[in-house]
Amino acid sequence: MPFSQLRELLLPTFRQHRLRLAAGFAALILVDLLQLTIPRFIKHGVDGLTAMTITPVGLLHLAGLILLFAGMVVVLRFAWRYLIIGFSRLLERTIRNRIFAHIVKMDAPFFEKYTTGDLMAHSSNDLGAVQMACGMGMVAAVDALVMSLAAIGFMIAIHPMLTLLALLPMPILAVTTRILSGKLHKRFATVQEQFSSMTEFSRSTLISIGLIKAYTMEDFQTDRFGKLGRKYVRSNLRVAAIQGLISPLATLIGSLGLLMVLYFGGRLVINNTITLGDFVAFITYLYMLIWPMMAIGWVANLVQRGLTSLGRIHDLVTSRTTLPDPVLPVPPAMLKHPGYELKNMSFRYSSSTAPAVDNLTLSFGPGIHGVTGRTGSGKSTLCKILARLYPVADGQLFFGGTDVNQLPLQFIRAHIGYVGQEPVLFSDTIAANIALGRADASREEVIQAAVNAAIHEDIVGLKDGYDTMTGERGVKLSGGQRQRLALARALLCDRPVLIIDDGLSAVDVATEHEVFAGLKRHFAGKTVLIVSNRIKLLSMTDRIIILADGAVQSEGSHEQLLQENSLYQSMYAKQMTQDALKEPESP
Ligand SMILES: Nc1ncnc2c1ncn2[C@@H]1O[C@H](COP(=O)(O)OP(=O)(O)OP(=O)(O)O)[C@@H](O)[C@H]1O
Ligand SMILES: [Mg+2]
Structure with missing residues (x-):
């Protein structure tokens, strides 16, 4: 419901800055009133000249007053802009922070629904629309209201019937602006979309520049980029066409009013019903009405867009995570037995029909557990559920003896x-x-973790050692080094449970052995889960689980599985041959 959205997202900031807003609008209204009095001075001047009653000093006096008022207008205009537009930026910041704080708390399924690009685009475009509605939108609405009421008031004071005639074409102006600014917005959205596809295209080309070169795609990509650029220019021209139309059309429609005033008003002057000064002032007021009439149409669009965007932002910041903290969490006791108990636990990704983890009943107590299985068998999914990145959809999961749904997420993590x-x-x-x-870890602790993860030697070999920057996405490290660095990170945290999802796949066999020896020392009495398809690594664990299509196919020690499980046997045979081929120097 829009009203509750307004109240929730906007009202607190409006309240907080109410003095600033009040001062801003006071300045805005004052500017309008000052501007409205200037035609009165002109009327005095003209009437004085017509009747020959004004002296040159009197004229100078009038001109000085006009100059003074214009100076005040300058100062006050600056003030309202600073106060009100500044407010809209503060409001934007508040909402932006709220969006950010909400997004980083969301879970994995949320990030499958909204891509990074979506989140960036939505929040910037939608935020922009809200900021516009609450900044320029509010200003234009108040300004148009004050200006038009006052101008019409002064016009009525001069001659009511003439006012009615002069105002006849004005509704046409409001409607035309409304239609044109709606069109303008649509075309502008296209421009923005094309701009973001152009940015996205160059981004994806640049990050995979090696691939582009390997497949000699440079010219092809350049062509595609050129096409996007042409589209962008074309839609910009479509925007310019409307922008170029709005102001001349407004003047044209405004001139229809002038036509009325010249004809009917002129006759009133001839009949001496109104003075020549009234006539001139009347025309000035009429011109002052053109902007408010255009503003009505424009503001209507701004408000409409702002409300739609506000609705989308509201949806975003009120979206719920599938991993809510329990309302009444069980006070977490000290963990005596770090470990998991799974009872008929299943999980299905929202985008697929088959479960990725199917009816698992397992327990993981202290010790080292190997998990293996073909690609796509659900190993990573299992790890992510255990790490509480995905919810427990079906069945139960106990952590340290308590149902995970009753434990605070922070506690488990x-x-x-x-x-x-x-x-x-x-x-x-x-x-x-x-x-x-x-x-807070000391350098010694960091080094110790790196030694245990068998990455220390690699790090000291780098030019700046531990102070080496790992660039964007860690490009300066190899896959295996990156995996061991991530392992060192987990070791440094020294938590009772460690889940390593295929974290040693890019590590060579000798290093694997070294890492594993380090882990065994480090993890005495803790619960360790290692996903791997490497028989050598698996054979060093206490117990191995083989997953197939999300379910447990087999479970046992290395020796047991070698005897019983055909998948394990074939993995063994294949890797033994591979290893033998890799070591030609051995007899
Ligand atoms: N985010 C996701 N959305 C939808 N389906 C997914 C998602 N992640 C994985 N899947 C699907 O779930 C199943 C299990 O995937 P999972 O990543 O757990 O396999 P895995 O055993 O870790 O495979 P690998 O050995 O290749 O790492 C696969 O069929 C996969 O296509
Ligand atoms: Mg995986």
Whole structure:
């Protein structure tokens, strides 16, 4: 409901800045009143001249007054702009912060629904529309109202019937502006869309420039970019066409009113019903009405767009996460037995029909658990559910003996170290990347974690060691180095549960052994889950789970599975041959 949206998103900021707004609008109205008195001075001058009653000093006096008023208008205009438009920027900032704070709290399913591009575009365009409606929109509405009421009032004071005749064409102006500014907005939206596709195109080309070159696509991409550029220019011209039309059309329609005044008003002057000064002032007031009449149509569009955008923003900031914190969380006791218990747990992605994790009944207690299975068998999905990135849709999941739905998310996450399948590095130093979850860690602790993750040697080999910047997306590190860095990050947090999703896949066999030996020392008594398809690594775990189509196909020790499970046997046979081929120097 729009009213509740207005109240929730806008009202607090309006309240907070009410003095600023009051001062701003007072300045705005004062400007209007000053401008409205100027034609009165002109009338005095003209009437005085006609009757020959005014002296040159009197004329100078009038001119001085006009100059003084114009000066005051300058100061007050500056004041209202600063106060009111400034307010709309403050309002924009408040809403923007609210959107940001909300977005970063959302869960994985939310980010599948809204892409990054959507979120950026929506929030900037929608925010812009709200800011416009609450800034220039409000100004134009108040200004138009004051100006038109006063101008019409003064005109009526001069001659009511003439006012009616002069105003006849004005509604046409309001309607025309309304239609044209609606069209203008649509065309402008197209321009913005094309601008963002152009930006997106150059962005995606630049980040995959290596690929483009490898496939000799340079000219092809340049052609496509050129086409986008041509489209962009064409739609800009379509905007310019309307922009060029609005003002001349307004003057034309305004001139219809002037026609009435010249004909009928002129006769009134001839009949001596009104003075020549009245006549001149009347025409000045009529010209003053052109802008308010245009403003009515324009403001109507601004408000309409602002409300639509406000609705979208409201939807965004009131969207619920599928991982809500429990209303009455069970007071989390100290975790005595870090570990999970799954009872008939299933999960399906909203975009697919088959469950990715199907009716799992398992437990993970202290020890090292290997999880394996073909690609797409649900290993990563399982890890993400355990890390509380996705909700438990069906069945139950217990953490440390309590149903996860009754535990605060922060509590669960504070006990888990999670290394995703594709580790993400921030543009920062290596040390800062390792200390991500623990900004207070000392350099010694960072180094210790790096040693345990077998990445220390690689880091000291870099020019700036731990202070080396890892650039955008960590391009300066290899895949295996990145994985071990992410592992060091998790080790530094030193939490009772560690989930490593295929985090050692790009690590060579010798290093894998080294990392694993480090882990074994580090994780005595903790619960560790390692997803891997490497038999060597799996054989070093305490227990192995084989997933197939989201369900447990087999479970047991390395030796048991070698005897019982055909998938495991074939993985073993294949990797033994590969390893033998990789080591030609061994006998
Ligand atoms: N975000 C998602 N939205 C929709 N479906 C998904 C999503 N992520 C994974 N899936 C699907 O869920 C199933 C399980 O995927 P998952 O990533 O858990 O497999 P995996 O065992 O980790 O595979 P891999 O060994 O290749 O990493 C697959 O069929 C996959 O296509
Ligand atoms: Mg995976």
